[in-house]
Amino acid sequence: MTDRTYGTRLPGLTEDALGGKLVVIEGADGSGRTTEVALLKEWLEVEGHAVVDTGLRRSTLVAEEIDRAKQGHTLGATTMALLYAVDFADQLENKIVPALAAGSTVLADRYIYTLMARAVVRGASREWARRLYGFALQPDLVVFLEARPEILLHRAISKYGSLDYWESGMDLSLSRDLFESFFAYQDRLSKEFAWVGAEYGFHRVDANRRPEQVDEDVRALVAPLYRSAARSAPRRSIIRPRKRAASG
Amino acid sequence: MPSETPSPSHGFPGRLFVFEGLDGSGKSTQAALLGKWLQAQGYRVFFTEWNSSELTAATIRRGKKKNLLTPTTFSLLHATDFADRFERKILPPLRAGYLVVCDRYAYTAFVRDAARGCDPAWVRNIYSFAPRPDRVFYFRVPVAVTLKRKIASRLKINYYEAGMDLGLSDDLHDSYERFQTRLKQEYDRIARTDEFTVIDSGRPVETIQSELRGHVRPILDRFPTAEGLMHDG
Numbered sequence: 001m002t003d004r005t006y007g008t009r010l011p012g013l014t015e016d017a018l019g020g021k022l023v024v025i026e027g028a029d030g031s032g033r034t035t036e037v038a039l040l041k042e043w044l045e046v047e048g049h050a051v052v053d054t055g056l057r058r059s060t061l062v063a064e065e066i067d068r069a070k071q072g073h074t075l076g077a078t079t080m081a082l083l084y085a086v087d088f089a090d091q092l093e094n095k096i097v098p099a100l101a102a103g104s105t106v107l108a109d110r111y112i113y114t115l116m117a118r119a120v121v122r123g124a125s126r127e128w129a130r131r132l133y134g135f136a137l138q139p140d141l142v143v144f145l146e147a148r149p150e151i152l153l154h155r156a157i158s159k160y161g162s163l164d165y166w167e168s169g170m171d172l173s174l175s176r177d178l179f180e181s182f183f184a185y186q187d188r189l190s191k192e193f194a195w196v197g198a199e200y201g202f203h204r205v206d207a208n209r210r211p212e213q214v215d216e217d218v219r220a221l222v223a224p225l226y227r228s229a230a231r232s233a234p235r236r237s238i239i240r241p242r243k244r245a246a247s248g
Numbered sequence: 249m250p251s252e253t254p255s256p257s258h259g260f261p262g263r264l265f266v267f268e269g270l271d272g273s274g275k276s277t278q279a280a281l282l283g284k285w286l287q288a289q290g291y292r293v294f295f296t297e298w299n300s301s302e303l304t305a306a307t308i309r310r311g312k313k314k315n316l317l318t319p320t321t322f323s324l325l326h327a328t329d330f331a332d333r334f335e336r337k338i339l340p341p342l343r344a345g346y347l348v349v350c351d352r353y354a355y356t357a358f359v360r361d362a363a364r365g366c367d368p369a370w371v372r373n374i375y376s377f378a379p380r381p382d383r384v385f386y387f388r389v390p391v392a393v394t395l396k397r398k399i400a401s402r403l404k405i406n407y408y409e410a411g412m413d414l415g416l417s418d419d420l421h422d423s424y425e426r427f428q429t430r431l432k433q434e435y436d437r438i439a440r441t442d443e444f445t446v447i448d449s450g451r452p453v454e455t456i457q458s459e460l461r462g463h464v465r466p467i468l469d470r471f472p473t474a475e476g477l478m479h480d481g
Contacts, residue, residue, distance in 0.1 A: 011319040011365040061316060062307050062325075076335030078377050082328040086307075089320045131373040135320060 008134030013097065020050075020100035021225050022137060024111040025218075026193075027145030028186060029167045030155035031207045032214060036145065037109045039215045040222065044105055049226070052099040055109035059090035070166060081119035085132055088115060092136065100137075112136045113144075113200060117192035121185070122172065126195065140225050143218055144197055145207035149186045156182075252345045252472060258379030262342040263467060266353040268435065269387030270428055271409070272394030272401075274449045274456070278387070279351045281457050282464065286347055290473035294341040297351035298330065317413070319364040326357055327374045334378055342379075345472075354378045358438060363430040364414065382467055385460065386435060386444035391428045393450070395421070 004018065025040070027033045041051045057063050066083055069075045075083070088111075099106050112133040119129045147155075156163055163178050165171075169185025170178065197204070205217045252261035267279040276297065283295040307325060310316070317325065341348050354375040361371045398405060407413065410420050411427025439446055445463055447456060 008367045008370045061310075061321060065307055075332060079328055079331040079335055082324060082331050082374070086321055086324040086328055089318075089324050090316075093318050093320065094316075128373060128376060131370065134367075134370055 004137055006130075006134045006136055006138060008131070010093070010135045010137075012093070018097065018100035018137075019103040021105045021141075022096065022100060022108065022139040023105060023222060023225070024108045024113075024139045024142045025145065026110055026113050026142060026202065027207060028147065028152050028189060028193075029164070030152035030159065031145040031147045032155070032211060033109055033145055035211050036143075036214055036218060037107050039211065040218060041107055043215075043219060044107075044222075047226075050102075050104040051107055052095070052104045053107045053109065054091055054095055056084070056114065057087055059087045059094075061090040062086050077119070077122040077124065081115070081122070081124055081129070081132075084115050084118075088112060088133075089135070096137065108139070111139065111142070113142070113193070113196045113202075117189055117196055120192050120195075121169070121188045130199070141221060142200060142202050143221060144193065144202040144204050145214065146204050147207040149183055149190075151208050152186060153182060253470075255382055257382045258342070260342040260379065261345040262348055263471065264338075264342060264348050264350065264379065264381040264383075265464065266350045266355070266381040266384045267387070268352060268355045268359075268384055268444070269449065270389060270391070270394045270431060270435070272397035273387035273389040274453070275385070275387040276351050277453065278385075278447075278456055278460060279349055281453075282460050283349045285457075285461060286349070286464075291468070291471070292341075292344075292346045292474045293349060294337075294346045295349045295351075296333065296337055298333065298353065298356060317408070319361070319366050319413075322364065322408070322413075323357070323361045323366050323371060324374075326360075327371075330354065330357065330375070331377065347468075347471075350381070353381065353384070355384065355435075355438065355442065355444075359431050359434040362434045363411065363427065383463060384442065384444045385447050385463070386439050387447050387449040388436070388439075389449045391425060391432055394428060395425055398424070 004013070023040070025033050025037050037053060041053055044051050057066055062083060066087060069080065069083065096106050096108070116126075116129040116133060119132075120126055153163075156167060163182050165178075167185075168178050168182040169188070170181055172181075172185065174184040174188075175181040193202075196202075203221050205214055205221075207214050254261055255263055258264065265282070267275040269275040279297075280295070283293050286293045338348055338350065357375060358368065358371055362368050405420055405424050409427075410424035411430070412420065412423050414423075414427065416426040417423040438444070447459065449456065
């Protein structure tokens, strides 16, 4: 079965209908993702949909290893990219697929796109990253919250009280100055997100505004997913990559 | 003056020799002997085997214990482990001009993951960071022989090693035999596509070792020894 994934079959994924919807909220740290996921979840539940939320680094299998690796800063770029892929695959198979099979809506606070952008910024080729995540399910909708670097900076500082080592890309040695590194890193990330977004069909939402305004736009994108859902056959994703990974 | 010519296979100054084959095929014994011989000749040798690095050993153990692993996570976890070993242990000596002898390499993953139903093209892409070795020695052996050795060694056959996660059989030994047969078929298949040097492992240790040395000698023609490099110029 490859028509629900990005081109590579996922062993064990059966023909059974995945009745639920997979909605992804992407965006840089400080773009308001987490707030939006909470608002959207609340709204969907009030509308009567069962919602399961998920995010990165939450798998039971390797979350600890990732945390430890981040503390020690010792892993190479390829190793780190693959460790994140393990974490993602574990959640996809043990959380996302079962929830969709049960008819729930899965709200993902980041998905493969962040992982791809981070890996490419750290030296992986786009092609490698794209094919690595060929086993991922194609979401029904990907919303990208787009905010200016200055906004991200202020939100990061107000959230953590300082800039985060990883969100500033300090491991890339772009600058020894945290502040400069933050901007250089976010600039590179946003270039990669532009590529990923074009490749995978992101719906961009202006996230330089207040949460209620962002939420209103996101709802307008999400609502149509449920309109014809009552008697629908197993869904096919409305978002397709421009190119498919070779699967043979 | 001796100097390192970049390898025609991967472009690094060192040379990469890989030993592949089923458990119990005798490859580890032979890899160790070859390493000893190379060292005795004065070459700078780095020997490494792919079991588990500190990084993922605990995770793999935990996953295995709870049988949490699927073909996809199993594959990615081993790829992570290999990448860590590659980035930290294989690449630096290769760049420094060492002879790197690997007991198992990416091919082990190609074979094992294919036997578990992963898409071979997907797996190959993941490992595309691993350079092509100068020579891959594949130790070909009948599955029945490896099973006999396994039993004689009294090492416990573990769940994943027997491919029990595939549901081939409820019996551990039976499953082991079936799974190893799949691995062997896959090894035999890629032995052609990836141009392995096939070693018939049903012969005395000395015979095999001398054949291996014969294969390696021409590759090391004019390759500098440590002595030559250190006192050069």
